[in-house]
Amino acid sequence: MDSALVAEHQGGYTPFEADITSHVTAGETFRLTVAVSNELTQSTIPPGSIAEDAAGRRTQTYMHDFYNYAGIHRSVVLYSTPAVHVEDVTVVTGFDGDGTTATVDYAVVVAGEGADIHPVRVRVLDAEGTQVGAAEGISGTVAIPDVVRWQPGRGYLYRLVVEVLAHDGGSGAGAAAGGPAVHDSYTQTFGVRTVEVRGTDFLINGEPFYFTGFGMHEDHGTIGKGHSGAHMVNDFSLLEWIGANSFRTSHYPYAEEVMDYADRHGIVVIDETPAVGLNADFAGFFGTGAKKTYGPEFVNGETAAAHRQVIEELIARDKNHPSVVVWSIANEPQSSEEGARAYFEPLAALARELDPTRPVGFVNVMFDGPDKDTITDLFDVIMLNRYYGWYVNTGDLAAAEAALEAELRAWEAKLGKPIIMTEYGADTLAGFHSLYEAPWSEEYQADLLQMYHRVFDRVDAMAGEHVWNFADFATSNGIMRVDGNKKGAFTRDRRPKAAAFALRRRWTQNKTAS
Ligand code: GCB
Incomplete structure (x- = not known):
């Protein structure tokens, strides 16, 4: 069976991904092999060095005080997206006026050919799933009145539901309900809080922490x-x-x-x-x-x-x-x-x-x-x-x-x-x-x-x-x-x-x- 290298990544602690669409066929099985190396060198973070003695025996040394394990430690996930899909979301929160209203600045990256002709909408849901705000476009600000803050000891989370809509109205779930079809959607949780350093104080939501x-x-x-x-x-x-x-x-x-x-x-x-x-x-x-x-x-x-x-x-x-x-x-x-x-x-x-x-x-x-x-x-x-x-x-x-x-x-x-x-x-x-x-x-x-x-x-x-x-x-x-x-x-x-x-x-x- 032919095999192909689809991705390489240096660094063991952050995710990476590869698009394997052109290497697989829907409905057929395939083998995906993930191989990892735990070798540390001067060009890796963390750094280390590998010495080889006359007999060819290689030894790894490093200057940090925890064991350099080998192997795959975290999840490997296979998933699919529509060709035009949500690729990234950034949420930044703040407070307005007397602090009871939140400002949620969002920015969405939609990837894929023709991505820019697809309308984007976002909806903000509270922890119970009730919609508390909405906006249109790949970036903007949503206000949440009477906001519940994320605080140390109380991790209240909202959800930003990002929807990429069919550009021609399309058909599908949304269309059946009378709106445009949803082409792709991604839900990003977030909390509303601020962080600031003022003098010798570390402030979360304006309060010393x-x-x-x-x-x-x-x-x-x-x-x-x-x-x-x-x-x-x-x-x-x-x-x-x-x-x-x-x-x-x-x-x-x-x-x-x-x-x-x-x-x-x-x-x-x-x-x-x-x-x-x-x-x-x-x-x-x-x-x-x-x-x-x-x-x-x-x-x-x-x-x-x-x-x-x-x-x-x-x-x-x-x-x-x-x-x-x-x-x-x-x-x-x-x-x-x-x-x-x-x-x-x-x-x-x-x-x-x-x-x-x-x-x-x-x-x-x-x-x-x-x-x-x-x-x-x-x-x-x-x-x-x-x-x-x-x-x-x-x-x-x-x-x-x-x-x-x-x-x-x-x-x-x-x-x-x-x-x-x-x-x-x-x-x-x-x-x-x-x-x-x-x-x-x-x-x-x-x-x-x-x-x-x-x-x-x-x-x-x-x-x-x-x-x-x-x-x-x-x-x-x-x-x-x-x-x-x-x-x-x-x-x-x-x-x-x-x-x-x-x-x-x-x-x-x-x-x-x-
Ligand atoms: C440190 C290091 C930590 C060590 C610790 C220790 O300063 O940051 O990685 O484990 O000292 O116990 O010596």
């Missing part, structure tokens, strides 16, 4: 990175139990089902690209790598091209999710070396150009504090991963507390923007207890988190706290990891450590029953 939650990973026993609805629902239930209002998709875009769930349940998301490990300073930790980050050897023009692609694909995929309130374009890149600013300035500008409605950030690494970092001013929020009391000041929470507070105050003074602590935590072996401040014990993890919280509560610019990590997870082999990374508040099979109860007490204490 404080992030509580975790950096997470798509990682479970047996299924690895594979998406599973049952595991997803369990993880979201644990987030609810512990009082988390948000999470970061560390360190890559998560399955679309996760984003839909967050929308529906009012969970706030910091949405991250897979740009992790762009940092030669980690060479010691991972036992390998270049000496300098920016240059032909490591983060070069090819890396930049792949990085642009992942930003474009993430924003194209997730732009209509109300849960997404920040784009994080990288985790812990080297940000003090010469070359960092020239590398990141165009990427920050690209993210803003693609989506002027959401704050853009990146996550800053401990080595590049406020005295050394050269790029954080290019972004709207300050996102920090800090390990005082763990990698530094190990076992000395008093010294860690002073160092943490001094650094947060320095950032506040330098940039005056909201600070979100996107990682803080300690490896903890579930079941190990100690009377003393013993790293790895459940007591130490809880004490360390409590120390951070004392400091956060003293610093005005703090806008959120995401513990590293939601659950223990698999990593590559190394002397710093025993059966993976153990910084979870939950174990890998989602049992709570002592810290989980402490977090629950903090994160649920101000909640009124509803």
